[in-house]
Each structure stands twice: as structure tokens, then as C-alpha cells.
Amino acid sequence: MKILLVSDIESKYLWDYFDIEKFKDIELIISCGDLKAEYLSFLVTFIKAPLFYVPGNHDQNYDINPPEGCECIDGKFIIYKGIRIIGLGGSMKYKDASHQYTEKAMKKRISKLKTKLFLKKGFDILVTHAAAEGLGDGEDLCHRGFKCFRDLIDKHSPKYHFHGHQHLNYGINERIRKYNNTTIINACGYYVIDYKK
Structure with a gap:
């Protein structure tokens, strides 16, 4: 199953120069947060696949204007085509905001x-917005990862952890990293994976 991951930066390749032929094999879209609601609605309209999302720390507008045609999985456990998915949006608290x-x-x-x-x-x-502690996070409070995410990965050893929040130009050059049996992917911008059961 081909999955399109998106996060943090609206890609001109996907929005301004969208070519359906390049994304006709996508069966699922997952957003890891901090993207305009209109962008997610655009993607789910033109790519005939469901879009699951978690909010990022800058997605307060989702509270009143959620992305149309998309499903919020924040704080939820869902099963899609036999794949068990958990969504946990948001970042470390650095100010008083949702x-x-x-x-x-x-x-x-x-x-x-x-x-x-x-x-x-x-x-x-x-699926998270923030990274797990020590696995692609930053040093400042805003970008620090959650220890409980790492504990969750240690306990259940999922195939994948998708996150955003850490822009690749922040000096963290690893989009993909391996942690024990889990492949961690920074979804910043966009990235396509071929998920095999």
C-alpha cells in the first residue's frame, strides 16, 4: 500500500504543480500536522484516498475550521485495511495554546x-506531530520530543512512527532513522512509502 506522508510545509509540487498521474497509486494520505486545512482538503479531493491527520502546534484553526473530507485521528486508535494506527497530535507545551x-x-x-x-x-x-525524545527531536522546549512516545515504541515495537514538527532544514538531516524494529520517518514536506503488511 502506497502512503503519502505530509507535514509542516505545503509543497508546491503537490499544490501548485499537482499531477494526478504521479499520485494515482496512493491508497492513504497521512498528515502529521502544521498544514493549512485547505491544503489537506485539496489533497483528499484530487487524490482518491482517505486522509487521516493529527494537528500540529500551529493548527489552532482546525478547532473551528477543520480540513474538509479528512478524518482527525488525534487521541484515537483506528484500523484501516488491517493496519492498526494511533494518532497523537501536538507538541511539548511552551505557551498557553491548544x-x-x-x-x-x-x-x-x-x-x-x-x-x-x-x-x-x-x-x-x-502518527504524531512531535518526535519521540532522542529520536529526531530538537533541544529547545518547543521542539523537544516526548519520552512517553519513546516508551510507547519500546513497549509495542510498531513498524513505523511518522512525525513532523522538525523541519529538515533545522539541521536534522535524517528523514529516515531506524530504532530497534521501528522505522521513524520525518514527514516534513512530503514523502511516499510503500507499506507492506
């Missing part, structure tokens, strides 16, 4: 998913 969490608050959000994780025997994909 979609920002302390470590304790994010851990509490994860604890609400424990029953489903137990019943479904884990998950395959973790």
Missing part, C-alpha cells in the same frame, strides 16, 4: 488508549 502538552498530559492521553492496545495486541503505525 495542541500543546506537558509530558504528563501526553502520557495521560496515551493511557486512555491502553485498553484498545491490549485488545488489539499493539499497533503498526504511530
